[in-house]
Amino acid sequence: MSTTYQVADMMIGVRNMIEAADLRQGDQVLLLADTRSDKTTMEALTAGLRFFGAEPMTLVTEPIARYGSVPQPVLEAMHASDVVIWVWPVFITFTPAHRAMGRKREESGTQLHEQRMKPYHIYFEGNAGLLARDYAKFPNKVLWKLAEKVRDVVAAGKVVRIEDSLGTNLTAMYDGKRLYGMQFRAGDPPGRCHFPWGRCGVFNGDGQSNGEVYLSCVQGVAGKLTEPMRWKVKDNIITEVDGGGEVGEECKRLFKEVPESNRLIEIMFGYHPKASAQHGIDDPMHWELISKMPWAGLGTPRKHPNFRHMDGSVFNARLYIDDRLVVDTHGMLDRSLLHHPEVLDVASGFGDPYKVLAPVSHEAHGSGSAW
Numbered sequence: 002m003s004t005t006y007q008v009a010d011m012m013i014g015v016r017n018m019i020e021a022a023d024l025r026q027g028d029q030v031l032l033l034a035d036t037r038s039d040k041t042t043m044e045a046l047t048a049g050l051r052f053f054g055a056e057p058m059t060l061v062t063e064p065i066a067r068y069g070s071v072p073q074p075v076l077e078a079m080h081a082s083d084v085v086i087w088v089w090p091v092f093i094t095f096t097p098a099h100r101a102m103g104r105k106r107e108e109s110g111t112q113l114h115e116q117r118m119k120p121y122h123i124y125f126e127g128n129a130g131l132l133a134r135d136y137a138k139f140p141n142k143v144l145w146k147l148a149e150k151v152r153d154v155v156a157a158g159k160v161v162r163i164e165d166s167l168g169t170n171l172t173a174m175y176d177g178k179r180l181y182g183m184q185f186r187a188g189d190p191p192g193r194c195h196f197p198w199g200r201c202g203v204f205n206g207d208g209q210s211n212g213e214v215y216l217s218c219v220q221g222v223a224g225k226l227t228e229p230m231r232w233k234v235k236d237n238i239i240t241e242v243d244g245g246g247e248v249g250e251e252c253k254r255l256f257k258e259v260p261e262s263n264r265l266i267e268i269m270f271g272y273h274p275k276a277s278a279q280h281g282i283d284d285p286m287h288w289e290l291i292s293k294m295p296w297a298g299l300g301t302p303r304k305h306p307n308f309r310h311m312d313g314s315v316f317n318a319r320l321y322i323d324d325r326l327v328v329d330t331h332g333m334l335d336r337s338l339l340h341h342p343e344v345l346d347v348a349s350g351f352g353d354p355y356k357v358l359a360p361v362s363h364e365a366h367g368s369g370s371a372w
Contacts, residue, residue, distance in 0.1 A: 126286070171297070182195075223283065
């Protein structure tokens with residue numbers, strides 16, 4: 002069922018994005034879109050930014066491939082702007098021009114002693130209708146408090162483990178001081194934010210990882226894989242690839258073509274109460290799945306001259322930190338975190354806290370307003 006949305010349905014979502022990104026009145030904001038970006042979403046962003054007092058401009062390109070080259074005029078337009086919003090499905094993170102900016106832009110919490118960088122990047126994951134859904138309308142302040150509680154547990158740990166019914170059993174050592182991909186307040190991290198968010202990056206390739214992991218979706222490929230793809234991991238190296246259909250073949254080809262691309266370098270998980278697995282499966286970028294379930298990635302080191310990265314969802318897996326269950330099957334955040342007294346307290350400012358935090362609502366009965 003496809004639901005059509007109007008600009009008016011999206012304005013709370015736009016306001017949430019403006020708040021999360023710490024936009025300022027007078028900011029020159031470049032909306033970097035491509036020919037696939039949703040027109041109604043673009044109108045909503047433009048209207049919301051103008052009403053807020055920012056100066057939006059739009060640049061529409063042909064689609065740019067994952068490791069492709071960004072046209073020079075686009076780079077110059079970005080450089081001249083205060084803020085750049087990459088409008089779904091624009092994704093230039095892995096292009097050489099963008100990687101040259103370095104990962105410092107992405108580390109969480111650094112804004113305590115660092116000013117917002119210019120241009121400030123917003124990865125806006127807004128496929129058609131997203132701004133009208135609870136995923137985008139969920140209160141930032143509740144998500145930030147939830148992030149703190151998740152960080153408290155993960156930062157104190159040393160071992161992350163993922164298990165599922167397919168046979169996933171992957172263990173990795175990690176540094177609790179180097180978590181990434183989280184937001185705790187407006188405009189954090191200082192170089193870029195995602196919207197919507199609600200993720201925690203745990204393992205970054207530096208610790209020891211061993212075991213096996215089954216991916217059901219791979220970023221860049223819409224839908225679920227024809228069959229899950231299995232990676233066997235020994236001392237951070239992927240030693241075997243099975244299944245995955247054509248994507249499994251592509252993975253093996255990648256290993257042959259690009260030396261050092263067979264390294265496990267990423268384990269993340271999500272904690273956004275309103276992230277929908279179904280929407281996350283449908284989106285070829287699968288952003289919403291990263292906000293809900295465990296996620297694993299392999300690839301070359303970031304400074305590699307021929308950078309490659311393949312990542313995807315470990316669907317319906319359980320994730321443990323030092324043997325404490327954090328994410329249960331079906332992407333359910335452990336209730337000791339979701340219903341932590343401090344989280345409930347912040348959520349109560351937006352209504353019945355249990356309803357605010359409820360992952361599923363049947364009250365919308367098909368109107369699409371909740372999911």
